[in-house]
Amino acid sequence: MTKRTLAGRPVDPVGLGCMNLCWAYGEPPTHAEAIAILHRALELGYDHLDTANIYGLGQSEKLIAEALKGKRQEYFLASKTGIVIQDEVRGVDCSPQSITASIDASLERLETDHIDLLYLHRFDPTVPVADSVGALVRAIEVGKIGAYGVSEWSAAQIREAHAVHPMSAVQTEYSLWTRNVELAVLETTRELGIAFVAFSPVGRGGLCGELDDPATLPARDMRRTMPRFMPENWPANRALIDALVALAAEAGMTAAQLALAWALSRGGHVHVIPGTRSLRHLEDNFAAGKIAVEQALLDRADALINEDTIAGHRYGDAMRQLVFTEEYA
Secondary structure, three states, rough: OOEEEEEEEOOOOOOOOOOHHOOOOOOOOOOOHHHHHHHHHHHHHOOEEEOOHHHHHHHHHHHHHHHHOOOHHOOOOEEEEEEEEOOEEEEEOOHHHHHHHHHHHHHHOOOOOEEEEEEEOOOOOOOHHHHHHHHHHHHHHHEEEEEEEEEEHHHHHHHHHHHHHOOOEEEEEEEOOOOOHHHHHHHHHHHHHOOOEOOOOHHHHHHHHOOOOOOOOOOOHHHHOHHHHOOOOOOHHHHHHHHHHHHHHOOOOOOOHHEEEEEEOOOOOOOEEOOOHHHHHHHHHHHHHHOOOOOOHHHHHHOOOOOOOOOOOOOOHHHOOOOOOOOOO
């Protein structure tokens, strides 16, 4: 697959999400393992790395700086700001002061003088959009960031921000089992010429077919709070995933590769950023962008796992309050 444009730069459509190098899913890799994953990513040809100030409370950004010292020109770097945590409770702060301070802190952790793309990680209803975007524009003007994007915003909010200053990317969850962006955001980004970056394109690991029982996940694994992984929903979802594994096997692929190929097929402006703690998965994910998949197979995957067939919401109630992407009724 040819490269796709992101903030004016051609990059491989399969990027690397760097959240679970230090946080969120399963037991984090050791420091040495995380460094090895980043080294191997560049060796394979990954040239789009996605992180955030909140991932491991800055640890993901520090890992990238340490592992890839002296190689900053070899990859496109995206990070995020806007989510704040106090006493383990999540909130959002996209005030100009917070954005400006956060950019400086990220630059220090990343040991670089610029971030290619900075997202507002969530929408802040307490701050006028023009004020938040204005802070990002000032950062662009002085060279601290190259472009800006937003994450989990509605189509109307995207249009409002884009009218203030053109945005380069929208990052939102999108996979076979999370289709919210198909209501409005995917078409909005296509219309406006904005890149769409799909996070969790393999369903937070659920679509890989390798998780048998979510009850075995570590106590702090985020998926323990997500309805699709809970006992009332998981057996039905696992049956669908088993069918996806069998479908992928027919074409000599893994279920994750089929899920990634499906996401990339949804538009020429679509990128995916699967994360992993495994060198094997790192290699398989990158290869997914190079596999020619017949449309008939993609259609069968589409019909198998979708908003109508999956059981449970993608987020629990607390997390849903921070998401403004359009919802299915």
